[in-house]
Amino acid sequence: MAAEQEGPDASGPALAGDARRVAARVLERVWEESAFASAALDAELSRLTVLDGRDAGLATELVYGVLRTQAFLEEQIDKLAVSRRWAGDPAVRAHLLMGAYSLLFLDRVPAFAAVSEAVNAMRVVADDRVGAFANAVLRRLADEAAKGRPALIDAVVASAPGWLRGALRRAIGRAGASAFLSAGPVPPPLGLCLAPAEDREAWIARLGEAAKGATIEAGKASPHAILVRGAGELRRLPGFGETWIGQEEGAQVVALLLGAKPGERVLDACAGRGNKTWLLSRRVGATGDVEAADLHPNKLRVAATTGARATYAVDWSAGTGRVPEGYDRVLVDAPCSGVGTLRRRPEIGLKREAGDLERLSSLQVAIARSAASRAREGGRLVFAVCSVLREECEGVVERLSSDPGPGEPEVKLVPTPFDAEEALALGLPEGASSVRLLPHVHGTDGYFAAMFTVHH
Numbered sequence: 001m002a003a004e005q006e007g008p009d010a011s012g013p014a015l016a017g018d019a020r021r022v023a024a025r026v027l028e029r030v031w032e033e034s035a036f037a038s039a040a041l042d043a044e045l046s047r048l049t050v051l052d053g054r055d056a057g058l059a060t061e062l063v064y065g066v067l068r069t070q071a072f073l074e075e076q077i078d079k080l081a082v083s084r085r086w087a088g089d090p091a092v093r094a095h096l097l098m099g100a101y102s103l104l105f106l107d108r109v110p111a112f113a114a115v116s117e118a119v120n121a122m123r124v125v126a127d128d129r130v131g132a133f134a135n136a137v138l139r140r141l142a143d144e145a146a147k148g149r150p151a152l153i154d155a156v157v158a159s160a161p162g163w164l165r166g167a168l169r170r171a172i173g174r175a176g177a178s179a180f181l182s183a184g185p186v187p188p189p190l191g192l193c194l195a196p197a198e199d200r201e202a203w204i205a206r207l208g209e210a211a212k213g214a215t216i217e218a219g220k221a222s223p224h225a226i227l228v229r230g231a232g233e234l235r236r237l238p239g240f241g242e243t244w245i246g247q248e249e250g251a252q253v254v255a256l257l258l259g260a261k262p263g264e265r266v267l268d269a270c271a272g273r274g275n276k277t278w279l280l281s282r283r284v285g286a287t288g289d290v291e292a293a294d295l296h297p298n299k300l301r302v303a304a305t306t307g308a309r310a311t312y313a314v315d316w317s318a319g320t321g322r323v324p325e326g327y328d329r330v331l332v333d334a335p336c337s338g339v340g341t342l343r344r345r346p347e348i349g350l351k352r353e354a355g356d357l358e359r360l361s362s363l364q365v366a367i368a369r370s371a372a373s374r375a376r377e378g379g380r381l382v383f384a385v386c387s388v389l390r391e392e393c394e395g396v397v398e399r400l401s402s403d404p405g406p407g408e409p410e411v412k413l414v415p416t417p418f419d420a421e422e423a424l425a426l427g428l429p430e431g432a433s434s435v436r437l438l439p440h441v442h443g444t445d446g447y448f449a450a451m452f453t454v455h456h
């Protein structure tokens with residue numbers, strides 16, 4: 001990263017160049033190291049403590065904006081450039097795409113500032129020839145933009161990979177797909193899960209005192225949710241890990257839809273680090289019992305600190321390991337494409353491909369059937385994914401509802417209406433046995449959950 005300090009520019013703060021350098025570094029890490037944008041951004045921003053909130057905001061907007069509109073921006077640049085050499089150098093590519101994004105979509109950056117910022121940055125990461133090339137391309141793009149700018153929504157939709165657009169349209173229709181892809185805010189606020197939920201107003205006030213200047217409000221879909229923006233590191237706030245944990249609001253709803261009641265015995269079958277285990281253990285209370293299973297023992301070590309009474313390392317696709325039987329309720333929060341988290345993780349569009357869906361849905365069916373065999377006769381199972389695609393949602397429900405094939409565990413899964421009060425609060429029709437949470441409808445990340453009764 002270049003050490004020189006650029007002079008003040010018309011975009012306002014003297015450190016706008018630093019915001020762009022941070023954003024460029026994050027984009028490079030996403031492209032070259034398959035880093036997650038949000039984690040890379042947090043890491044880069046915490047290294048550069050001189051950035052104020054406004055510059056951090058600009059860096060965030062540039063990273064998410066470029067990743068969401070990347071294919072569209074590249075197409076605009078390709079129309080004006082004689083070769084694609086610019087795309088071969090990640091630093092050049094990042095600054096050129098950020099320049100194009102600023103010109104086309106950032107009202108607060110005047111065109112001449114967007115061009116000069118990008119060109120100056122390019123002269124630092126490459127040579128004068130590249131700077132001259134960027135200058136020519138961006139000036140022509142600025143001329144085009146002066147005649148009329150494209151709509152951000154169209155650019156976001158056009159930039160989604162074709163297979164994803166197709167899969168979204170099959171699942172939620174053409175208008176739903178566009179609304180899903182362009183749903184904001186991007187990035188969304190962080191979710192806190194508070195238990196007990198009754199104290200929510202008091203905790204919003206308390207957290208507001210501790211994090212002056214942050215935006216803190218109640219979530220709408222989960223009664224346990226508090227949504228936070230601009231509060232800095234969450235673990236520094238009062239109550240962290242005891243009264244609340246960091247958890248996206250839709251993820252809370254999924255845990256609640258299991259309908260766990262005080263005194264029940266619950267298995268969190270794909271518990272990961274135990275985020276849902278934490279809420280489930282508070283729902284069953286001291287007379288109940290939540291146990292956690294997962295493929296990865298290292299994740300289970302964290303899950304063990306969230307209220308799980310026992311943990312089991314198991315590969316559900318190969319058997320049931322040492323996991324006992326007789327659970328009243330089983331949550332299968334299955335591995336999936338993660339497409340539902342697109343507005344939080346825009347790089348998912350770059351990482352996944354069409355072929356993933358068949359592989360993942362077969363794994364989801366195998367895991368759910370195997371975990372279902374651990375439920376008691378008449379027990380409940382919720383299958384959930386942070387995806388909204390038909391192949392991972394209704395497609396899996398159809399396969400689970402049919403009789404097991406040769407070699408599959410002898411369990412019968414019957415779709416059954418949700419019995420959690422929280423399902424009614426979502427406005428689900430009475431008798432609904434599945435739900436798709438959508439960012440543009442519920443304000444949460446995208447999820448799908450379906451309830452079954454288990455028979456042996």
Ligand SMILES: C[S@@+](CC[C@H](N)C(=O)[O-])C[C@H]1O[C@@H](n2cnc3c(N)ncnc32)[C@H](O)[C@@H]1O
Nearest residue numbers: 270271272275276294295315316317333334335
């Ligand atoms: C969507 S994540 C679960 C997230 C977790 N429930 C939470 O709320 O944070 C899916 C989990 O399934 C686990 N997993 C993947 N394949 C598995 C398998 N074959 N058997 C058991 N667990 C598996 C992964 O390790 C991962 O933790």
